[in-house]
Amino acid sequence: MRRLQSVFGMLAAAVAVMSPAAVSAAETVKVGVVLGFSGQASASVDQMDKAINLYVKQHQAELGDIKLDLIRRDDTGPNPDMARRLAQELITRDRVNILTGFFYTPNANAVAPLATEAKVPMVIMNAATSSTMRLSPYLVRVSLTQWQQSYPLGQWAAKQGVKRAYTAVTDYGPGHDAEAAFIKGFTEAGGKIVGSVRMPLKNPDFVPFLQRIKDEKPEALFVFVPGSKDATALMKAYTELGLAQAGVRLIAAGDCVPDNELASMGDVPPGVVTMGYYSAAATRPQNKAFVAAWQKEYGPDSIPSPFAVGAYDGMAAIFYVIEKQHGKIDPDRTMALLKGWRNDNSPRGPVMIDPETRDVVQNMYVRRLERVNGKLENVEVETIPMVKDPWPRLHPQ
Amino acid sequence: MFVYRSAATISPVDYMVCSHRLRWPELLPWVAIIAAYFAFPSYLALGAQVMIMVLFALSLDLVLGYAGIVTLGHAAFFGVGAYTAGILAVHGWEEAITALPVAAAVAGAVGLVTGYIILRTRGLTLLMLTLAVASMLGEAANKANWLTGGADGLQGITLRPLLGVFHFDLFGRTAFVYCALVLFAGWVFVRRLVHAPFGRSLTGIRENAARMHAIGAPVRQRQIIVYTIAAALAGVAGALEAQTTQFVGLNVLSFDLSGAVLIMLIFGGVGRLYGAFVGAPLYMVAQDALSRLDPEYWFFWVGLLLVVTVMFARGGILGVADLLRRKVMR
């Protein structure tokens, strides 16, 4: 009996230690950041965290005496129940004014109802499934949607004269989205899909899939895989099998060529084309300044990825609403401010929030993967200005 | 398992006949839960999740602790329960309490079928087969987008207020009380089960299967039954998770979850009924605290804790507590 007592005594003590501190002062804005700091996507989340820190460092002064309190919580990966609990605690205990982060769609989806119930604006920095926005009127997204990049990529490919294309995507929600979006864009513009394959999420080897596609000899191969290690593995398989030499052009969602991973992709053959919203190699001045600041902070070898820019712009939006309201955050006013928010200083070029869908509107770039000064870069070759997510138009409620 | 040192004064028969009587330390978890409700009103969401994991770990204890079946795939049943409850709610069955038995039945059925197939094996083979079952279900849930929402998760779970009165509030009060009551029912049931001849015979199977065969106990049948019961109970835990989170993601079927619950149970102490009550809260509170202190590397500390537990605290926390108590009494 003593042992049980002591165990629960310890428990109580442990919980007591973590109880909330005194209630916040009027000028403190609390922002809860829910991201998978540990877990599968920690490399990408690390980029996002760095971007958040960088933005705060650069723009701290603008807030004056308003105190910004960023409360980070680790949802450890695609764990919606945990993300929801953390958000719930951030709302009820820490009384955050704004929620942000959300790398994974399921995590964002699980939290969305809370945003509605508690009237806490929620700025999605990554999760890219179109339908998420319909789950709550308190959501905005500053990253992108799968449809936003793969649909115009399909159109573009057809316009380039590609007649027969094959699609290969990872077999999970975002992959299915990318596949549907590309096929829609491509076939609407007159292209023909000769085959589609969905590759398992846990997939140690892409080669068999690509070998099969190589044997089918399409003119182009559209690919979507989640960033990071899968992207590199895919590129390596593409190189290794000599698909380029066999005449199969690789066109891919931007996720397959994260800027910070390019160095480990080896000798990717020229001609790989991707559609994305951000390339670290972009030459516009806003980006040059951003990359310079980034490398000053995190070293010359560190290269910001699109994930970083998503988080960076998310902070820009949050700073905007804080400044506009002088630190007194009202949820509905915040949403009103965010709808139609526009930022021309983003590293990715102009970006705004569609007042209707609360989703991001931005330039999409056609990029060619090229070796510049011995380093692989996503060189922007064509701009498709201010693309809206086509999904809501094609899937009316 | 039952060491009766203070029994010298009463007859062995009397002692054994009342061995199942409730002793007051057994009520401590309930005192703690009630106290927690009032003492930490802003931690009720965590509390509800902890209790769900306690129930889940309790179901694992039946399989692992009592029947000695080592499994790396117990999340299979948790996940099936969660998806059952979630899918029911999405399709209009918005009453939470009646969804629990349905979830239990579906998870139990999966337990029965898979148990029937895999429990003829032992050791590494069994370990791999439990893993395979959970992984297959995970893949299937990912594939069946139309039913489960796939990787984006099952959205649109709405529940009517419990008993028509208590709606699931933002502070997690309803969820907390609801989970506490279900956990209590689960505990009463499991406690009865392990103190019943059936539970004793499971211990016998774990201790010495050869002897159980030799006294005419239908060993495999009992294993399948307990596997089924534990699966149903895990299904209830999963259903609670789906209902209180109002969302179901693929993680409910993941290896990570199977591993986590195993760790929690072993951490607390296996085969003692209360290991789940000690291990799950401690693990989750430790994880919560560590991940705040060190979001990037907290699992290093969890790993270290595991290694240290195995090296120096075999039998888990309750095992060590037992050992200390015995040393003090000697």
Add this chain to the structure above:
Amino acid sequence: MTVALETRGLRKNFGAMVVTNGVDFKLAAGARHALIGPNGAGKSTFINLIAGRLTPSAGSVLLAGENVTALSQEARVKRGLGRTFQINTLFANLTVLENVTMAVSERLGRGGDKLRFAGSRRDIVEEAYELLKRLHLAEDALRPVREIAYGRQRLVEMAIALGLRPRVLLLDEPAAGVPSAETAVILDVMEALPADMAVLIIEHDMDLVFRFAKTITVLVRGAVLTEGTPAEIVADPRVREIYLGEGRHG
């Protein structure tokens, strides 16, 4: 005579190695029968075949005239077959009383009860405790088996088997590993077994065998060499040869 247990042409081979080679054997009701033979004669295998722990390669096992060859161990136990093990096969972390209660409870078909506390059947516990008293184990009733002396653990082996109230009892070296001073207790227990119970014992302690058994079967290399009363066996030159031969090896 009524036959309690019979084997016909019982045979077991592991790969090329024949361990039991066509054994025809009969155990009469109420018999006190011993099975002896040198190490490796296949005695334990024979017991395991009868008990159903091993499946024979050929031949059959009959319990009270019923062919049980295809039946599981459990089913044979239900038909009145009980056994002990050569190496202690006990629930080491349970108390002595719990060990025996387990057997009694299974015999009465209560082992699978789920929602009734084990303690609520006082009669079962009492029966087990009575058995402990008979086997001089009462004072250890509440001690975990692993804590009591080896010789007493051997008694628990027998207590568990007796808790099943078998009509046929197979004793696999009940005195193995027991200091000779303590074998007397084991012999006492064996001699007090109900007269209608058929007992087959494997034992290396010849003293014990000759004091207990009325019939002896000698097994050599998996086959029956001879069978007879103790006096006949002692007189048999082939048996002497084997045992002296064995003796030379130490």
Add this chain to the structure above:
Amino acid sequence: MKAGAVPRQERVSAVNEFLSALVSIMFHGLAYAMILYVVSVGLSVTMGLMGFANLAHGVFAMAGGYVAISLMSRLGLSFGPAVVLAVLVVAAASVVLERLLYARLYGAGEIEQVLFTIGLIFMSIAAAKFMFGSSQQELVLPAALRGEVSILGRMFPTYRAFIIVTGAIIALGLWLGLERSQFGARVRAAVDNRRMARSVGIDTDRLFSLTFALGSGLAALGGALGGELLTIHPAYAIEHLVYFLTVVAVGGLGSIRGPFLAAVLLGVGDTACKYLLPDIGAFFIYFALFGLLLWRPAGLFGRA
């Protein structure tokens, strides 16, 4: 001849296509199988010998990969020496770990071993992330292993061809080494009966350490050689755990030949399934595991 000429031509091309698919499947499947084999065979031996459920085996493979890559990128070693050195370093380190930690758990239950090794995996993930960052490491192959090579008139990636050949040599070497040598005889004796081995004067402690070093060294070799195929990143040990364990379970504990056959079956099967039936590709491994283990619970070459 009534059927006409056109279908015949189609038939020929269909046959060609089928053959070419078959060759592809065999080739890529074997490359994958070899990595699986080299990593897993060590686990099979240590698990069979010590009865230790070592879920953390992949950690040694990962360590091999990291060490080899670091040696190449930081010290400028070339591929071959880097791999050899990595194997030695990991094997030596594993002995320390074995003596300090593993050895204390040889008598413990399966549960403790599982928990302990899961703990090790957790720590290894954090440590790898801390030391090398969370992104994957690129194994820079020597020029000779890059590009494609023509075999029987078809182009194949050179690296994979190299993996297949190397893997086959290692398998043969192990088979000869462990079937013929004194050490092998001891290991096999000890696998069969630990108590007996000790009683005939085999120093089992030393034997265990040596075997453990051999097993981890092989894992490191697989990790380093296969770094281009199974990329080296912090979660390596957990991501491939199921595959390694599957190979061991299907092959049979303690066997040398078993894991080889199992790895080939699973590698080629997995590849074939992805190639021919991509939609259920992810299920193959589990179906195979299920079927094979129910058919032979002790594995293909296991001792029941």
